[in-house]
Structure formats: C-alpha cells, structure tokens
Amino acid sequence: MKKVISRIYMAIIFVFLYAPIVILVLFSFNDSDTKSRAVWSGFSLRWYQKLFSNGELLNALRNTLIIAVVAAIAATVLGTVAAIGINSMKKWPKRFVMSVGNLPMVNPEIVTGISLLLLFVFGARLLHVELGIFSVILAHITFCLPYVILSVMPKLRQMDNSLFEAAQDLGCTPIHSFFKVVFPEILPGIITGAVMAFTLSIDDFVISYFTSGTTQTLPVYIYSMTRKRVSPEINALSTLLFGTILVLLLVINFSKKRSNDVKEKEEAR
Amino acid sequence: MKKILSLFLSSLLLVSCFALSASAEQEEPLEAEDTGITINVYNWGEYISDGSDGTMNVNQEFTKRTGIHVNYTTFDTNESLYSKLVSGGASYDVIFPSDYMVARMIEEGMLQKLDFSNIPNYKYIDEDYRDLAYDPQNEYSVPYTWGVVGIFYNKNYVKEAPTSWDVLWDDQYQGKILMFDNPRDAFGIAQKRLGYSFNSTDMAEWQEAAELLKEQKPLVQAYVMDQIFDKMEIGEAWLAPYYAGDAAVLVEENDSIGFSIPTEEGTNFFVDAMCIPADAQHKAEAEAYINFLCDPEIAAANMEYVGYSTPESAAKELMDEEITSNPIYYPSQEIIDNSEVFLTLPSEINEKVDKLWIEVKMGSSGSTATLIVVLLGFLLLYIVIVITKTIKRKRMNRY
C-alpha cells in the first residue's frame, strides 16, 4: 500500500516536471499558420526548417559555445591552481578567501550581474573598449570559479600531502611532481568542476543579459524571442536542445552501465 | 570519469561543427567584396523584413550588396534603448529611436551628425518628414517610418469600434486589457483622456495622469510591448493600444481583430528615425546601411512586411495599392491634424515621470519605516537565535 502511494506521488511530481516540456516538444511539430499555441493542426517540420535558416539564432548559438568553452577552461585552470594555493593556507585566511570567493554563488544573480555591469562599463570607458563577448567570458569565469574550487578542494583534502613531498625528496622538480603525483589524484574533481562550469555558462541568462553589450548569447536571444511575437521556432529550438541533452545523458549512462557490467563479470571470474 | 569527459568533449565538438557548418551554409555568395566589417544595428522588435514567408531579408540583402555584415539585435522601448546606450557599455552603429528620444539624445550629445553625402537616397524622403521639431536642421536623423497609435480590439467581444480611450477604463473588460509597457505611451493615453498635452511641464497634470493609470491597473491584464501580437491573436486579451503599423499582421491575418483610432480625444503621431550614436565604430558603413534602407525599392519591400507607413512617396508608389489606400496605414489628414507629437521633456520632468511610472507599475505606497522594520526584524531574529544557541551550548558544556 505504502509503495503504491509513493509510486503515485512520484508519478505526479514527474508529470509536473515534464508536462511543459512534452507540450513544447509536441507543438514544435504543429503545422499552424495562425501560430496558435493551443490548437493542433497537423504534423510539420517547417519550424525546424525555419530555425536552421535563422542566422541570428545560429550566431547566438556559436557565441554561447565559444563563451562556454573558453570560460570553462579558464575557470578550471585558474580554479584548480587557486584550490591548491588555498588548501595550503592557514585556517583564517583560508576561511576569508573562501567566503569572499563564494559570494557570486551566494549573492542573487541579478546583483552579481549589475555589479559586473558597473565594473565593465567603468573599465570600458577607461580603456576605450566596448562590452561584448570578452566581458561575458570574464563574467562567466568569475561565477564559475567557486564551483570549480569547491569540487577540487575535497579531493585535495583527501590527498596525502607527504606523497608530494616524497616525490620531491626522490628528486622530482615541484612541477614534475605535481603532474606525476597530485594531478592524477585530483583529476576527478577537476573534471567535475569543468563540466559544471561548462553547463553553468551555457545556461546562464541573468549575468549575460547585463554584461553582453551588443553580443547575443543563446539565452539572451531566447529572452528577446519571448518579448516579440512568439513563433513556434522557439519550441523547435527547445526540442533540439532537450534532445541533445537526453541523448548525451543516455549515452553516458549506458557506457557507465556497460563498464559496470564488465567489471561485475570480471569480478565474478 | 575519463570516458565521460571524452564523450562530453566529442559531443561538444560535434555540436559546434554542426553549428558552424549550418551557419556557413546560410550565407549566400556576396556580390560585393567582403569588407570583413560588422555593424551593430539595434532596432525595435518586428521592425524589419526578415525573409519569412518569401519576403525580402533586408539585412542579408544589404550584406550581399555591400559586403558589410550586420549584427542585428532588438529592443522594445525607447527608454530601454536609452538605458542600454547609457549604461550598457555597448556601442551600436545604427539605432532607431522615436522622435522625442532623438531629441533627448541630441540634447545629451549621444548622437553624431550624419554625412548626407554618404546618404544620397535621402532625396527620396518627402518634404513633410524633413526638419521636424525633434531635429530642426535635420542633421542627426533620417526618418524610417511614421504612424499613429490606436486601439486593437477583438470584434467578438468588443462589439463597437472604440472611438475614445475611455474603453480602456471600462470594467466590463477587466483582465482583458493590455497596456503599453513604457512611460510616454502609457502616460500619453491617460493625458489625452484628461484632455492634457503629452508634453506638459506641469507636474500636477502628470500626477493626475498617474492616478488615472493607477485606477486602470486592476483592469489591466499585463503591461507589454510586442507580446500583444501573441496575446491578441489567441484571444487572451481583447483590447490593446498599439501602433497602427502592426495591423499589417494583426488585422490582416486575423478576421476577429479590428483597429480603431480614438478620434474623440486625438492620438499620438510618431516618427521613428535612424541615427548613429556618438561612439559608433563604423560610421561610414552605418551611413551605407541607412542609405540602403532609404532606397525606394528596399523601403517598399521592407514596409510591405513591417506595415508601418513610409515617409517616401517614391517607395509608396512601388507598394501594393491595397496597402497605400488603407486608412489604417495612411490615415486621413484630419486624423493626423488631430494628433500630437511627443516632444522631449526637460530633464527634471523626465526624472519625475520615471518615478511616477515606477509608482504606477510597482505601487509605492510603502514607507521607509516599513522597510527598516522588516530589516531590523530579520536582524533581531538572527541575534535572538545566535544568543539562544550560545546559551544552549554553554548549558550543554556544563553537564
């Protein structure tokens, strides 16, 4: 009985979570001229066709990908180095640096957004440049950094510090011993941080909205789409994004499961 | 983990290749040499022919003919255009402010003078639209479109074409009325209803208009701009004041939607113009763009799609007779004479109007005391919790 209730409850929540997505996907195939959102009038792929001839949108997609890749790489490198540095600090300075560094995570996004806007406008006037893809990248690195640091830190703490020293005693240079000893140990943390930074950057709207100047990222473009006459192109776009993610996750899950199965088999032997 | 990463990276590569190839496919062969220059154009939403349904894609055509690329983005009100220019740190090459905003920008030194030798097509602009009050010497702007404000209504629910702004205060349409989401247009309606000028410098009149808007607020479904297309088309809203040009989409494509200009009190006559901001990076290319849009052939194709009225007789001649004889797009002289133009307001009035507008939208009956009480309340709660916890801990330690 209890199990049935919990099953039903779970089903209700999942319907709640997925209903709008299903509707979006369904209506991306709607063949309607009146652009009505609630009446089904036949199957068609024309909104997809339209989407792919929309230069502005593809441009926005490209910007988003460039920003996400650059910001994720920069945040990962800077964050990993910083985590190692912070890890070897004394208790109080460490606490201070960590809590200031976490501000972009704790602060409302809109406050981070406008504070960076003020900074960039100030800087742009000083250096006679304009806001654009570069300022968005700087902003994204800033809010991704704490996530990278927070995922690398625990791995560093788990690591035995004497290993690093031992490698040096055995004649490795500090850099060499870092790559031979420390790096492999904290790699999982670095990867988690990088993936997180990448996805956060791709999904960010609020901070890009305030710092992007004349550049459009995908979320900023979507926002301007919702402010205009709505076209089912937006549904087609959601469907494609959702499909990509779904496939990606399924593949990851599947490969994980297979490697688990292989392991199990090996253990059974 | 490594596997995940490699998968992740490869899929990323795939997606980006896909995006790049798709955008490469897009481009048509250029007729002119590729200049490698991109101009930033900032226009109203739904305000250019974008190539949908077999119409001309104006920006693509421009790139094809001149080899200059266009980064085209949109805004939705004059005021947000102003904010973005002042605070956004963005430098645009061509912008499309309306009359009063052109004047304000000239006054604040935000625009630069145009070199009309680069805009030979200016000769097509009719005399009536030159040297207007917002730019008396016509040095900074070239008119793009003009029009009047009227009311879109759903014929199924609003039986008679409204002839007065009063209908927007009629409570039988509660929750079905849309209202402008920008101060000048919204206040303008209230001012006309009260019989005042749009350009009053008497704060008492503005105050009165604000009270009228507050009174209307419970009836208003939402304050929107271009979302009215959507909300009117599917029948979510029944009444919406908006610009006449948008009838091209709303009225032509929907039998149930009508458009009417309130003749009892008069309406607003506006001109939207093309300008170059003071900090533009590519002035000559921007002028080429303006010149291109003034080309009668292009203007005709563009306006047929956009629906707003063109200031060029030469373009009008090339357009469909059905459009140019339609009183919605080209209203009678009588209506134009009965309408008023927005002028720029003195800056101290502007500031107060901004405040009144926030008051209308947000409600501001609150007082500083309330906020302080709230903040102190939270602070007190925090302190109480901290103290009780320390006491508790001390007690625990005692045992």
Added chain:
Amino acid sequence: MKSKALSAPYIVWMCIFIIVPLFLVAYFAFTDKTGAFTLENIIQVGQYSDVFLRSIWMGALATLFSLVLGYPLAYIISRSSLRHQSVLIMLVMLPMWMNFLLRTYAWMTLLEDNGMINNFLAAIGLPRLHMINTAGAVVFGMVYDYLPFMILPLYTVLMKIDRSVIEAAQDLGANSRKVFLKVTVPMSMPGIISGITMVFVPAVSTFIISKMLGGGSNLLIGDLIDMQFLGNAYNPYLGSAISLVLMVLILICMGIMNQFDEDGSAEGGMMP
C-alpha cells in the same frame, strides 16, 4: 610551503571581479548624478517596501511549497534500490538542463485563459480557471523552476543516512512517525537548509518569472532593479541602492538559516 603563492592570481581576480564591483554598487548607492555623496537613494528605497514585502512573501511561499513537495520525493528516491536511484535523480535533474526561460514560457502557454489546461477543462465539461497573471502563477512558476534545487541537496543527505540508525530507533520502540520526526528530519537538516537557501535566493530576486507569469501587478524586486539598469526608468543610483538593500536582506536571511545547521556543512549539500 610555496604553494600558498599559487592562490595569488585567484586573489587578484577575486579583488577585481568580486570586491571592486560590490564596492561600485555601494558607491553608486550613495552618490547622485553629479558624483556627490547622498543618502537620497537609500531613503527612496523605502518607497518600494511593498515590493520587498511581496518578493519576500512570494519567495518564502515558493520555498515552503518546494520543501513540502520535494521532501517526500527525495525521501522516496533515497529509499529505492540503488539502480533506480541514479535514474530517478537524473530524471529530476533533466528539466534543469533546459533553459529556464523556455520552461517558464511553456507554463505561460499552459496556464493561459485559452491555454492547454483550460481547453482541457472545458473539453471535459469543467469550468475554466483563471490562472495566468496572478500571484499564484508566479509562485507556481518559482516552484517549478527551482524544485530540483530543493530535491538534490535533500536527496544527498537522505541517501547518506545510515539505515541502521533508523532500525535502531525502531528497535527501541519508536513508531514510524516518530522515527521520521526524531531521526530522519533532524539528520537531514543540512540538506533542508541548503535546499531552502538554494530556492529562496533565486526566487526572491527573479525578474523573468514575474514578468512572464505575473502580468501587471505582481512585479518583484528583480524587475525593479532591471528597470533601473536596462529597463524603462534609467537610474543606476537608485538601482544600486535597491540591490544593496536586497543583498543585506539576503545575507541576514542566510545568516539565520545557517544557525539552524548544526555542523555548518550546508554548503556540502550544494554539490551532489
């Protein structure tokens, strides 16, 4: 050890991109157009106390609903078999991968007077409901957008609770309600705290959800700030002052929440 110096670039970065911008906000909040010191802006913020109260109230409601809806789900997931757990948690996270603007937009089309839900109600002969453009719709949108933020940290702590502790409580004669209230809930406190902050902070400061689902009269602090910077009433001085007050408010709220977290490990729950 030398590696302390490795944090130097980060500290420089932090100063430029976190501390300086916040000082700029504070600077703007206390100056006027001419650059002179003034308290005018801060005093003016008081006029908008209604907006603050409304935002706090809606944010708190959304947080409460997320907790009430999310806790049972997180609990059920944490009690299912390991194989199912990863699938279920992925299902919870999946919608988060889609841009929240699109998800909110989808609800707009569902909740409208002529939207999908009302058409469905009409089709089966039930009266239509007016949902869009109400305060309820805004809270609903917040719950929808931020529910996964509540479920994830809850799941992370609930999963870690040792079953033997619960069994021990049962062996000692506690009924299931008592076990839940006296053992499970207190042990999941860090998750609850972290979930509450992760929902409350974005909900209080949102400016999209209210715009899309709230219609004319349910605007929040986020909308007010947006209006002053890139919106229809340019005044970054007042906007900064409002942001400053919002920040102080949220810091106090978080301070209160952290007091309920015995181990000070709320942050741990943020990273599933």
